[in-house]
Amino acid sequence: MSVNGEAKVPKLPPRWFIRLAWRVHRGLYRVFRGRVGLWQPRTDRWGTLRLTTTGRRSGEQRSVIVAYLEDGPNLFTLAMNGWGEGEPAWWLNLQTHPDATVDLVDGRRLVRGHAAAGDERVRLWARWREIDPKIDAFATLRPSETAVVVLEPRPDAVS
Incomplete structure (x- = not known):
């Protein structure tokens, strides 16, 4: 995976393709009223929420x-914005209003x-690395560190 001792930088599809894939995924979720588009993580792959x-x-x-993985009662994801620059809007929103669904x-x-x-x-980054080496x-590819976002059950949530 190296060229002349340097780590090989992975190639991403064009930004327009990544955004299109996101829209198609959300569209399938909406059209099928949540019956398509979400899956649970397994030992060898992440899930979607x-x-x-x-x-x-x-x-x-x-x-x-x-995408997400489980960590006991918590879920965790990466604030990666398609590996592009900047923070994803959802992560900026969570920083201002941490309560979510x-x-x-x-x-x-x-x-x-x-x-x-x-x-x-x-520890959580290492867990993700087990799924995606x-x-x-x-x-x-990102100019700043990718946040690992923990989604823990709210204390006010009724079981």
């Missing part, structure tokens, strides 16, 4: 489908989001 946040400026509900294959959960730090971040190479 629908995250609904409160807009930091508008105050309106905003939804996005993201996630829709999973098995139902809805009320969660509170925060960025993993220190040992927690290292190329994650470190893709992370080098």
